[in-house]
Amino acid sequence: MIDESFREDEILGKAYDARLMVRILRYLQPYAALLAISLTFLLLHTASQLLGPYITKVAIDRYIAGNDPAGLDWMVGAYLANVLLGFVFLFVQTYTTESTGQRAMQDLRIEIFTHLQHQDIAFFDRHPIGRLMTRTINDVETLNELFSTGVVGLVADLFIVCGIAAAMVWLDWRLALVSLAGFPLILYISRFYRRRARDVYRQSRLVLARLNAGLQESIAGIGTVQAFGQEEKMLARFRSANTEYRDVLLRSVRYNAVFFPLIEIFSALSIGLLLFYGGRLILDNAIQAGVVVAFIQYIQRMYQPIRDLAEKYNIMQAAMASAERIFTLLDTPAAISNRPLAKLPETVRGEIAFRDVWLSYRPGEPVLRGISFHVAPGEKVALVGPTGAGKTSIVAALCRFYEIDRGAILVDGIDIRHWDKQALRRHLGLVLQDVFLFSGDIAGNITLGDSRIEREQLLDAARRARCRFRRAAATGL
């Protein structure tokens, strides 16, 4: 029983999409100052990281080789100061980045939730709840990761790699050339790896979605499963998805196991080349030993971003997919637009008129065909008829849960399309066919959190609905 509906979730597009990125960045705009601080400290931290090996180099070449203990003490002091400053820089950068991301994501989350609250019921018929939840919670979380790890991480990596390359060239261009010789090959290998990793990642998400959908369903329907004795069947179905998921991930384990050690080997190769060539230069007295030492430290630092590359790529890709889905959702206009008249009656008398009302849930399949009737204020009207006759649909149309195709519904002589949706519904008391209660206490369910409802009103309503709760006396509502 695979629901085709969650396939949409699995489309993973590009890792970078300028149009989406611009739109994501718009959410950062209100926090531009915070972001600027974050980027400044990112730069400072990068600089401090570049400075460490350089101080070592100077200490070795100028003071150790130059036999100057006092100078060495100075260098040690500078090194320590650099370490401590690095701490401050990194902390400020981490904190501001996270803060920016979290604030922007909260705005986005609230925007999505608000958007959902104003969709018509037809929208909820089309979109399974699980998927909408993924939009509001998981997709936003993924996008947040894009900020804290993805984008800022990539910028940091870029700074570091460029900074190191620049520092190397500045120290000694010949050694820089030797050290960076392996770099293009590494980039090629990591591209190859990235492609594999991406395929596995895509597939794993696909299987995971199926796994989770099955999981949710079998927990929600556990009563039915147990009553029908289908525990084994559900388990077998779960097991097949579970095994498939495991096997996909085992593939990724193998790719990783090849790639990461390979990077280590390349790093060692670079150092070997450096030593060989650097050693000759030292013998020729062309450079001092400290330069080689600094180079070794730089090379070790340079390979870190490459190790993380695939992971960051996956984060970027997942985030782009999440963004795409979130924006698609946000771009779905509320099918029922709210264009209330300027003046609405203060009190509602409760006169209802249906004039040739047509309604269909799916195009071409009308459930109401030309309904017309009139209800005077204070009148009690019963709607009867077999199932599927359209009783609930009349109520749904009156509540404006669905937009009618043709005709008009008037409340107190005013077309409901000119009523403020919420003002209209506030005057309706509706008991639905499928009773839905919220978790929490009984009072919360009766008032639905409407603080304007007084306690007396609440108790009166409960009495009239003949709510007799056996334990109500002990705990109150």
Next chain:
Amino acid sequence: MALPWLVKGGIDAALYGQPASGSLVKFPLLILAAAALQGFFRYCWRVNIHGFSRRCEADLRDRVFAHLQRLPLSYFNRVKTGDLMSRLTNDVQAVRELMGFGSLAIVDALVVIVFSISLMITIDPWLTLWSMLAMPSITVVVRFFGRHIFRWSRHTQEQLSALSAFVQENLSGIRVVQAYAQEANHIARFRRLSSEYREKTMWLATLWGIFWPLMQVLAGIAATIVLWLGGRQVLQGTMTLGEFVAFNGYLAMLTWPMMAVGYVVNSYQRGVAALERLGEVLDTPVSPRYRTAATPAGRRMPVPPAVEFRNLSFAYDDGPPVLTGVSFKIAAGQTCGIVGETGSGKSTLAQVLLRLYEPPDGSVLVGGIDVKSWPVRELQRAAGFVSQDVFLFSGTIRENILFGAEDGALERVEHAARVAQLLPAIREFGAGFETTIGERGARLSGGQKQRAALARALVKDPALLILDDAFSSVDAETEEAILRALKPAMRNRTTLLIAQRASAVRDADVIVYLRAGAVIEQGTHDQLLKRRGAYWELYQKQRLMREVEGMIDQDGLP
């Protein structure tokens, strides 16, 4: 591991003038060989340990799921779906990280630490001692932050699940929210929850933001010590420059394992907490219904079975009693109608009969023996059940009808659908029985869902049919049509028919009237009418209502 050592050789060779360029070639080559060897071992480790952790993850998930399937329903009333989902996804993942990354990192770290330190000692024991001074403080920092980070990550996780639960509930009840114009209210509540989540996340970020840089500072202090003392030794000529560089190299190699310790502590604590949460699920005893292995004398369920409730009293968990002293019998092949107000305990009767909830010993008898003596398989095979709140699975109509059936011949599906009066509706769908009905049967109307559930129960041709208010969303005429179609096969099954309408049960062999969990009347339709009691009252009221409806119909409501 040999890398810094070889670097030392390389530098010393270059500096202290072994003029043969042979050694200049030798050291880089040795470095490469050492790296290749290390790479090979790392590959083996990774494949084995990560692979192992993935397999464990799948096994663990499998085990928890299998256990979950057999937990008593009262457990699912207590624990939210979202919470269980998070245990099966996030917690299982946390355990995997502990076993995979955690164990790999700790092994890797230990090996590197042991080798680095021993090689450092061979270069200069005193310098090693001095540079290691900062190390105990790393342990202290890791312990302190580990504890707090763990606590706060738990808080944020809980807040995130609260947020998810709120969204889930809001979306499930969106009709109610909109009908009562409570959107703004719910948005405000969402905003509050979301802000709380952000604040908690920021605390966590602050802790991490101090923790990582602090680790780097401690590593940096060690490097400072080496630069200072080591530099002096080189100046004094007690250490070669190559040794000094190698020493620095080892120290740099130690930085990562020290941080890995931090990582591992974190993933260890999360993993243990996750294991604890999974343990909670696994330690919850399975429903007693799965513990009965076989009937005493290997008896088979008679077809149809007789049913008896013998002085049955029942309460959910430690709630108030729902049923008190209920006693009545249904002879094999008879139909028993049960009526009564909402909350009178009708559904509970059906649920204890199926042993979805556990009745006291000897109070519910099926086929002459305690329902608790039947192996659950036997009971499930015999029973067909339509519950009050119908749950359908995503998939096609056919798959749903065949949910509990052993074999799936199309005629049987069609027959069941015909009896349940679902066939006309199915014909209207383009794809017929192969129509997918969406999550929880979203494409079907309330009445269609109930009729699909009825077909699902009937396709099993059950010896014991339990209909718990199965016609609530079906109008009186359809109800009658269904009952008429059910008749021919009725003789061969015992039926428990719980209904709101007296008209549904009037043909039953025995009718039981429940009020506040006790039987107040029982007998046949005619007997009960003669008594002029509660059943008579209900019957009169409903007949009157139908007549009014009939009058309105004749008047031709516009």
